[in-house]
Amino acid sequence: MLTLGIDTSTDNLGLALIENDIIKAEYNLSLKRKHSEKLLPLMVDIFANIGIRPQAIDAAVVAIGPGSFTGLRIGITTAxxxxxxxxxxxxxxxTLEIMAAGVESEYILPLLxxxxxxxxxSxxxxxxxxxxxLPKTLLTAAGARISELSNILRNYKDKEITVIGEKRHEVIDHLKTNKFLVNQSAAEKNIPRAAVLARLGRDYIDQGQKDxxxxxxxxYLKQPQAEIDWQKKYGDN
Amino acid sequence: MDKNYSTTTNSPAETIDFAKKLAELIKVPALILLKGDLGTGKTLITKAVVSELGYHGDVTSPTFNLVQEYQADLEIIHMDLYRLDSSEELVEIGFEDYLNREAVVFIEWPELALSLIPADFIFIDIEKISDNQRKITVRGEGNHSSLLIERLNQEC
Amino acid sequence: MKFEDKIKNETEDIYILALESSCDETAASVNKNGLEVLSNVVSSQVDLHKKFGGVVPEIASRKHLELLLPVIDQALEEAGIRFEDLDAVASTYGPGLVGGLLVTLTAAKTISFSLNIPLIGVNHIAGHIYANFIENPDIEKPLICLTISGGHTDLLYFENLRGYKILGRTLDDAAGEAFDKISRFLELGYPGGPAVEKAARSGDKTAIDFPRADLGDSYNFSFSGLKTSVMNYVNNEEQRGNEIDKNDLSASFQEAVVDSLASNIIKAVKEYDVKSVVLSGGVAANQRLREVISERIEKYNLDLYYPKLELCTDNAAMIGVAAYYQYLEHDFAPLSISADPALKL
Structure with missing residues (x-):
């Protein structure tokens, strides 16, 4: 089965083609707000380089965020x-699940x-x-202030948690201060990798789960609650 | 007592001068809330800052479409919440995504947003003293705002 | 095979799928040989935005994504066309709201890639001009077209439908923008065009003699001086303690705008040997404008065309017509094309 993975949810533009267990091609490009210009030319490129025609693909898998709303719509429209x-x-x-599925640890906290x-x-x-x-979800995706995470994860204080993704250093500092057992992972494990996305999607589709x-x-994930309602201080007196 | 910066301008031209100084001190991402009655000059300030930031197209009050996006070297979002009734509506218009962007965000009539924003914003209060005179007060939360206020106080 | 090798010429039947999502309508259409509209599906979100009193970009973008496949499916089905039958795919790429534009533009790119057919990027304003030709396929050429809206004031010359030459454009405010600003200034309401026109109907158009911009030999327009004159007039009168008749003021202002627009058309009619004059864009709905232009071109024995109201709203058929003529000119877009919110003609 030839699976195409597309990720335009973050600054990482991810594109991968896998056939069964073989990665035929994988792009992970760090780009800011260029996904619209780059995605389709990269698709042409990837198919041309490995000599496959678009109609050969058997499944399309796409990252659905969290991420930039505009970016997300580009990948999802394409899929x-x-x-x-x-x-x-x-x-x-x-997108958080893609990150988690890319490391080999028991408890994983991916961040954007x-x-x-x-x-x-998540x-x-x-x-x-x-x-x-296939990662099992213990806490579903949400937004939070970094300072809240120790409380959110309080039931896992005795576990070794691997923290990956954006802002991991700040989060690790915060969790360590609160006596958590935390690990890091190698640099390349901190982005949602396109090949991991394609593999995950294929596994789910194999199990009969498709959208x-x-x-x-x-x-369209909600923002964390603001810590203070500023109404009193800045609103009408 | 929190830090703040306060100035009185005697004409729209002086208000624009203030806005230009402000523009020099803004770093991305920035959230700038502008409070003031109709006709006090919220859009005037936004316009001047936006033009200093490098966008030279038309900037009008987005009262009728709530949000305008300007693309200069950096991304600028201009919102006017006058017509909104609740913070749920604010979420509906994609307010949260705008906060996530690497952008300079201006919000006129920001009262509804006050329950949704984190401790990182610049708050500009404009009061009408007479036809042409305005009292402008800059307050805010977070490092960006306190640095900006410090610089404004040093320079003026 | 590259798509370049299968491009057809105008003696063959050409089917184009066109998509449009620049504002608050998600639309898809299939055109045969340009002017033959096989299907024209428009899904409007107007009600969704009504409570906000304007189009909200994020809400519009979400809805475009939701409606995309259903409108494409319906357009293909009504036309009796399958994806494989298409010769090209077109989408608006500006001006408009970026988030929305990107939905159909990305869709069109993916269709182009998947089916190996050319992608055509269409300017939304050009689409509105070509809408006239759907309604009046026998329109005689060459022609002069004035396109006037809140964002544009352009005078164009069409030798045939394959392309146009820009004769003149506004140096400052667009005509529609001038109406909006004056309406806001006089507190007449929004949108400004219809509000000013309504007030003008009960006013005396000769009451105040506002200046017309003198731009010499050019076909350009300028409305910012006129706007300032109106504001100065009001301020002066107020200082003298005189009551302002908003109707007279609206009528006199409107007359000045209409006169500038009509004068340039007449100038172009004299220089170019045209057979017709076409008005397009939102301001083309102004009755006084239509009246003055038809009076003044009468002696040149020309036909005047303006869009019926229903074709004034956004639709994909007009994008498809413009795309057909671009196809004939091999004016194709690369897959790297991006949405341009401030695209000009």
Whole structure:
């Protein structure tokens, strides 16, 4: 099965083609706001380089965020159209899950920067020792202030947690201060990798889990609650 | 007592001069809230800052479409929340995504946003003293704002 | 095979799928040989934005993504066309709201890539001009077209439909913008064009003699001096303690705008040997403008065309027509094309 993975959710533009267990091609480009210009030319490139025609793909997998809303819509639109034209299954995968599925640790906290001392996080368990590489969600994706994370993760204080992604250094500092056991991972494990996305999508589709192409949309994740309502200080007296 | 900067301008031209000074001190991402009654000069200030930031197209009050996006070397978002009734509506218009962007965000009539924003913003209060005179007070939360206020106080 | 090797010429049937999402309509259409509209599906989000009193970019973008496949499916089905039958795919790429534009532009790029057919990027304003030709396929050429809206004031010359030459454009405010600003200044309401026109109907257009910009031999326009004159007039009168008749003021202002627009058209009609005059864009709905222009071109024995109201709203058929003529000129877009929110003609 030839699976195409597309990720335009973050600054990383990810594009990968995998055939069964073989990575045919993988791009991870760090770009800011250039996804619209780059995505399709890169697709032409990737197919030309490995000599495959677009109609050969059997599945399209796409990152559905959290991330930039505009960026997300670029990848999702592309996946929808491919699925519609070639009549192939499509599967949307959380960007945080892609990150988690790329490391081999039991407890994983992937992070994306939500700016202003805040992050989007999700918390996963990976039973990699049993050769199971699909992360199990322990805490669903949400936004939080970095300073809240120790409380959010309070039930996992005795576990070794691998912290990856954006703002990991700040989060690690915060968790260490609060007596958590934390690990890091090698530099390349800190982005959502396109090949991991394609592999995850393929695994899900193999299990019969696919998305309705008409319903597929980004996760428009809510911001964390503001710590203070500024109304009193700045609102009308 | 929090730090603040306060100045009185005697004409729209002086208000624009203030805005130009402000523009020099803004770093991305920035969240700038502008409070003041109708006709006090919120859009005037936004316009002048936006033009200093390198966008030379038309800047008008986005009262009728709530949000305008300007693309200069950096991304600029201009919102006017006058017509909104609740902070739920604010979430609906994609407010949270705008806060996530590497952008300079201006918000006129910011009262509704006050329950949704983190401790990192610049708050500009404009009061009408007479037809042409305005009292402008800059307050705010976070490092960016305190640095900016410090610099304004040093320079003026 | 590269798509370049299968490009057709105008003796063959050419089918184009066109998409449009620059504002608050998600639209798709299939055109055969340009002017033959096989389907024209428009899904409007107007109600969604109504409570906000304007188009909200993020809300519009979300809706475009949701409606994209359904409108494409319906357009293909109504036209009785399959993806494989298409010769090209087109999308608006500006001006408009970036987030929205990117939805159909990305879709069109992916279709172009998947089917190996050319991608055509269409300027939304050009689309509105070509809308006239759908309604009046027998329009005689060459022609002069004035396109006037809140964002544009352009005078164009069409030898045929394959392309145009820009004769003149506004040096400052667009005509529609001038109406909006004056309406806001006089507190007449929004949108400004219809509000000023309504007030003008009960006013005396000769009450105040506002200046017309003298731009010499050029076909350009300028409305910012006029706007300042109106404001100065009001301020002066107020200082003298005189009551201002908003109707007279609106009528006199409108007359000055209409006169500038009409004068340039007449100038162009004299220089170019044209058979027709076409108005497009939102301001083309102004009754007084239509009236003055038809009076003044009467002696040249020309036909005047302006769009019916229903074709004034955004649709994809007009994008498809413009795209057809671009196809004939091999004016194709690369897959790296991006949305341009401030695209000009």
């Amino acid at each position: 929808k159209i491919l699925a519609r034209i070639f009549d192939i299954p499509v599967k949307g995968i959380s 920067d939500a700016r202003r001392e805040r992050v989007y996080y 918390f996963y368990k990976l039973n990699y020792k049993e050769n199971d590489y 309705d192409i008409y319903e597929l949309k980004p996760t």
